[in-house]
Amino acid sequence: MTMLPEFVSNVTRVQSKRPSRIVFLAIAFVLSGIPVPAATAAPAAPVRYLSRPDLVPPAITVDLAAAPTSPGRILLTPKDTADEQIGPLLVDDTGSPVWFAPRGDKLRLVMNAQVQTYRDRPVLVWWEGAFVPLGWGQGTVTIADQGYRTIAQVGLDRGVDLHAIRITPQNTIIVVSYRTTTAVPGQVTLRPVVENVLREIDIGTGRVLMTWSSLEHIPVSESYLRSNDIVAWDYLHVNAVDLDQAGNIVVSGRNTHTVYTLDRGTGRVLSRLGGKRSDYTLPPAAVFAWQHNVRVLPNGDISMFDNEQGATFPPTPPTRPASRAIVLHPDAATRTATMTRSLSTPDGLGTGAQGSNQTLPDGHAFVSWGDRGRFSEFDADGTMIYDARFTSPTVDTYVANRVDWHATPTEPPALLARRTSGGVTAYASWNGATEVSRWQLLTGPDRTHLAVAADAARSGFETVLTAPGDAGYAAVRALSATGAVLGTSPVTQVRAG
Structure with a gap:
């Protein structure tokens, strides 16, 4: 763990043979998870409001509403729109907007909206910035209060990635950055490698309290992603961060198929769940791959969206036919992990990019199916009771969360x-x-x-x-x-x- 007063967020540029534009664009589509619409698909007509003609959110179609859902509304960050705007979007169960903040454009995206706690009060957080087609972002995190006023922004150096945002009880925030380097500990390499850097930042002062480098603690040999001569090797791909009950940092490495627990003070890897060097024995049904949205539950269990297929370059075959929302129970005494829940859509939907899995207080689960643009709720017995999608076939959301959010805007009706x-x-x-x-x-x-x-x-x-x-x-x-x-x-x- 490196203690630094500041962090240089510029990406190191490595000279290499430039691929053709066609090859680069093909790779960009694969890694970004942007769905390519069929040539005959007609875009849905945008929803417009006479009292607010400046708001044009994407439309939502509800395909299933079979039973009462958990309390709360649905928080999304739609992207890949045609004529609609993008930005944080809060809707009710009918798909009707409650709040929409148009921000960003085709080049500046808004992603990963959540409700978290800051200074003992609920806040909205989201990321916005430039999306790097190789699969990460360079931008800032915005924190807004219950009047939708911006009360803080983190990452004004534009170095914060979109994937991992976690406000801590100490009113700090843990974020991740991606940077390219050829300096790999213990190896001599001329091929660029993508390093993940975690930072813990005091929100009030902006002071960097901790910096952690993936290459100092996680060797590239743990990766399931093959390196190549065309793009930098994103060997780890941190896409989620959380805290466990002891205050340790829990990190998801998508491309190593591993959930790491890190000592918050030293950065030492305390344990690995999954992957090539797992400290826990998993039965075959509990083995996961290319996961997203890892969370620590109050009882210490681990929930995640288990993609089981990767939007990667070079391409990788699916490890299972369908993606899953799963919960694992790690037993520290026996060093085993068992699966306590596994949810898939009745039609066996699979996605290689994005996705989320939220365990709700009443035992329900709210699941986003990544670049498929669908989000669903399952009851405590695992039955799908709600299923909705963006009406336009190109629109999707990085995550979808059911949130308990109460707000009164500062602007009038x-x-x-x-x-x-x-x-x-x-x-x-x-x-x-x-x-x-x-x-x-x-x-x-x-x-x-x-x-x-x-x-x-x-x-x-x-x-x-x-x-x-x-x-x-x-x-x-x-x-x-x-x-x-x-x-x-x-x-x-x-x-x-």
Whole structure:
């Protein structure tokens, strides 16, 4: 473990023979997991809202809603859109947006949105930055409060990767960076190798408290990914980080098929679960490969999305026909690990890129199927009870999480009011307000004389209200389930129909 006051995030550039553009683009598609749409596929029409024409989130289709799901809403970061925008997206179980923050573009992605805890309060975190086609990112982590205000950003050197974001109880954050080098301990090599670097950073001050290098602790011989003469050898590919009950760092190495436990003070590898040098004996059914989204559960078990196939170059054959959401129980006394849960889709879906597996407090599991653009919920018995997908065939999300998120935006509700033959029709929304139960429509002859003319239950992101009369001005109020006023829109002039 190297203790450094700062970290140089520039990637070392290694001179090598340049591949052709066609070869490079083919490799980029393989490693990035970007689905290539069929030539005949027609893009879905974007969803648009009259009260917020500036918001164009991707549409979602729900294919299965067979039983009550766990409480909470679904947090996504859609990408690979056509005409829709990208950015953190919070939806309800119907697929209707609750909050959408358009950020990024085709070259600057937004990924890995989560709800975590900072200074004893829930916060939203997400990564945004440039995606390197070889399979990692260079960007920053944004932390936002329950008013959607940015309260911190980490990685202003643009050196933070998209995969691993973990805020600790000490109000620090552990992130990973990727950099290319030819300096491999104990070896002489001219071929570039991708080194993973973990940093623990004090969020408040930006001070780097710890730096850990993969090449100092994990030899390249553990990799299942073959090296090649075209691209740098991403021998490890750290794609998740967590803390165990003792405060040790738990790291997922996708390309070594291993979950590592690291001493947080020294960086020493305390144990390996899976891979070529596993400290635990796993039965054949529990062996995993090319995994994502490794998490430590409260009882010490390990959950993960077990891809079982890799979006790699050179290509690797699948180790199982379907991807799985699994939970492993490591027994430190016997040095064995058993599988306590394994979930797959009824149609045996497999994905080589991305994916997540979230164990919920009621025993349900919420699973994202990576670059397939699908996300599902299973009940405690392992039955799929919910299944949804992005309507557009190209759109996917790095992870999907069911979150307990309560927020009141700092901006007021939005309104568009039109005069129609029957009176006034109003379109009301409040982007990000999670507690709205009903809407009231207020109308009047001028801005200072408004009265309640109609009310309606909230209906999706945008609620339509109608009121008789020829009022010239209107506003809307957002009400909670108890009838409390949560917010009021600016008064607007009623437009001609």
